[in-house]
Amino acid sequence: MSKVTVELSVSLDGFVAGPHDGPQNPMGDGGVRLFDWYYSGDVNFPLPGTDMVFQISPASAELLRESWPMIGASVTGRRTFDITNGWDGQPPGGVPHFVVTHAIPQEWVREGSPFTFVTDGVESAVEKAKQAAGGKHVDIIGASIVQQCIKADLLDEIQINLVPILLGGGVRLFDHLGSEPIELERITVVEAPGVTHLRYRVVR
């Protein structure tokens, strides 16, 4: 069964990007430090679907080698899509990528594009992504879409790559979720240099 998952690097104070993020400053002020652990180990990990090669610790590498091949499709929001400039056409994962948007950016609509633009909401995008994922997981990218998925009760698992820094402001991963507590179940904890990987299941 296809699970809906998220895996994001988060500061100890809960931010996935620092203040003032935008196309010229994709991670916000100080936010690039969230990715220090991607470049501070000695194991090469080529990020599927991209030209990027991370240099990570053995413990993080073991985790990523398990989790990335499980991903069959991705869903992202328009803001993340624009800030990354559509990952210059190489979205991480190398899998079908569904972008939730109000208006379709025509310059990205072309033969062989990895992107499908969905204008009828996040539930529709997740449903389409599940079909495309062929039984594998649907990976959610971007705080706003993660929040929408949590509120719509679509999210199955959350992996936090907890980075021991404070950003003091910016984009919170868990925000605008209402005021009813949401129960989780811890699945795994992996201690790696510069990062702690915490994986949870959303309890229904």
Added chain:
Amino acid sequence: MGKVVAGMTISLDGFINDRDGSVASLYPDLDELRNTEPLQEAIRTTGAVVMGRNAFAMSDDPDSYAGSYEFQVPIFVLTHKVPTKHPKETDELTFTFVTEGMESAVTQARAAAGERDVAVIGGASVIRQCLRAGLADELHIDVMPVLLCDGFRLFQGMEPSQIQLERLTVMELPAGRTHLRFRIVK
């Protein structure tokens, strides 16, 4: 000389209580928590406690600290107003109400703790004051498997330049509690 250890339990989304101010959902493991290795270690190594007025008031009966609180050591309560009735004390557990601020509380607690550690146990504002003033050597964060979605955030208003951390250890405790220790880089 012992360490100053600031510690607090938070939800995965960073709250120290829920929208009603209750911490109940962060302590479903209240009974078993006392038997966990980190708390047993803290009980052995703590020579004095610093807490805020709200944390102090979380006990319905202040006289019940003596004899039943996990840390039977001198307790320093940061407050603006000293309570009219001094709580019950024993040879081990005494109360000092500190009105001159965080630094004074930690200085007094250090002196009382001697070779042992000072535990700064909250609430959130006390932890932030302690971190901002550069008084803590370690930060211990317990993350509970819940999104509280509302309440008070532990790190609300803290600036990145105010603290630099290095993770020491991680321990998986019962009830999904994850104990994270950070060294404060000075």
